[in-house]
Amino acid sequence: MEFKHVSVLLYETINALVHPEFHVKRNQFRECLTGKFTKSGLYVDGTFGRGGHSRYLLSLLDKNSKLVVFDKDPMAIEAAESLKKEDGRVLVVHGAFSTMSDVLSDFGITKVDGITMDLGISSPQIDDGTRGFSFMRDGPLDMRMDNSKGLTAAEWLASADVELIAKVIKEYGEERFAFQIAKAIASRREHNPIRTTHELAELIAANVRTREKGQHPATRTFQAIRIYINEELEELSRSLTSAIELLKVGGRLSVISFHSLEDRIVKQFIAKESNPASEFARLPIREVDMPKGNLKSLGKLTATEDEILKNPRSRSAILRVAERIEGQR
Structure with missing residues (x-):
C-alpha cells in the first residue's frame, strides 16, 4: 500500500x-x-x-x-x-x-x-499500522525507525523495570500520570504481554484520564516510548x-x-x-x-x-x- x-x-x-x-x-x-x-x-x-x-x-x-x-x-x-x-x-x-x-x-x-x-x-510511518507508531492504527507494537534491528517497543515493555518505564514516559512524554501508566503496564504483562498498539492504548485509556481536550490519553506515552526506543x-x-x-x-x-x-x-x-x-x-x-x-x-x-x-x-x-x-x- x-x-x-x-x-x-x-x-x-x-x-x-x-x-x-x-x-x-x-x-x-x-x-x-x-x-x-x-x-x-x-x-x-x-x-x-x-x-x-x-x-x-x-x-x-x-x-x-x-x-x-x-x-x-x-x-x-x-x-x-x-x-x-x-x-x-x-x-x-x-x-x-x-x-x-x-x-x-x-x-x-x-x-x-x-x-x-x-x-x-x-x-x-504513522499511517502504516505494521510499523506500530500510532494508536490510531492497530498493529504490532514495534516503533523502530529501522525495523531491521534493535528491540521493539513490545519487547522493551516486556522486560524494562517499572521505574525505567515511568521515567521514560515522564521525561520524554511529559506525562504526569507516568507512574500510574507504568504500574498498569507491569501488572498487565505478568499474565498477558502487550503486543499491539491497540492493546497498549486501551490499557492506558482504562487507567488514566486525558489531560488535554481532544487528546487521546495514550498520545504522550506513545511519543515517549518512540523517542526512547530510537534514541x-x-x-x-x-x-x-x-x-x-x-x-x-x-x-x-x-x-x-x-x-x-x-x-x-x-x-x-x-x-x-x-x-x-x-x-x-x-x-x-x-x-x-x-x-x-x-x-x-x-x-x-x-x-x-x-x-x-x-x-x-x-x-x-x-x-x-x-x-x-x-x-x-
Whole structure:
C-alpha cells in the first residue's frame, strides 16, 4: 500500500538553506523558487523520509551539485534509491544522521554548504499500522525507525523495570500520570504481554484520564516510548554537533521540530553556539580570550494558517535556521 506524505514547511526550509538573502519576515521565501533561483553546492538531507524536501532542493541546485541523503527507515531508503536512479546528483546512506560526519568522511567530504533535518516521524510511518507508531492504527507494537534491528517497543515493555518505564514516559512524554501508566503496564504483562498498539492504548485509556481536550490519553506515552526506543534526542544532539564541524563558513542549518523536547534542544544549541561567551560572562576573563560563536541565528518560522488547513500535522512544526560563521572550530 502507498502512504502519502506531505512535506511540512517545504519551501521555507529549503529556501532558508540555499538563498543568501533569506529572511524569516520576507514572504517571498515561503514560495516555490524553482526556475527563479539556482545554487551550486554540496548539501545533506539528514532525514530523507519520502523525499519532499530533497526533491525541491534538487530543483534549485545546478548540475554540478551533490545531495547526500540519510534515513534509518528501510522504506525511506527504497524511495531514496528510486530518486537516485532519476537524479545522479544524489548519494544515499542507510543510517542515522548522527553518523553523517564519519560517513561523509568516508566519501572524502569534509565540508558541506547546508544541512537540513525534518525531525520526528513521517505520515507514511504513522499511517502504516505494521510499523506500530500510532494508536490510531492497530498493529504490532514495534516503533523502530529501522525495523531491521534493535528491540521493539513490545519487547522493551516486556522486560524494562517499572521505574525505567515511568521515567521514560515522564521525561520524554511529559506525562504526569507516568507512574500510574507504568504500574498498569507491569501488572498487565505478568499474565498477558502487550503486543499491539491497540492493546497498549486501551490499557492506558482504562487507567488514566486525558489531560488535554481532544487528546487521546495514550498520545504522550506513545511519543515517549518512540523517542526512547530510537534514541531520538541523543541522535539529534550528536547530529547538531556534527553539523558545526561539517558546515563551511556561510553554510546553513535548517531544522524542523514537532514537539517541545526537540525544539528545546535545537533552540539551546543554536543559542549556545551563537554566543558561547555568555556562559563565562561573570568570570574574570578578558574579552579577547572569550570563546567566539560558531553560528548566527537566522530566526524561526511556523506554518501559515493556509498550510495548517491543508496539512494539520504542520500545526506544531517549528523551523529554526542558523548560519555558520567564523568561530573557534
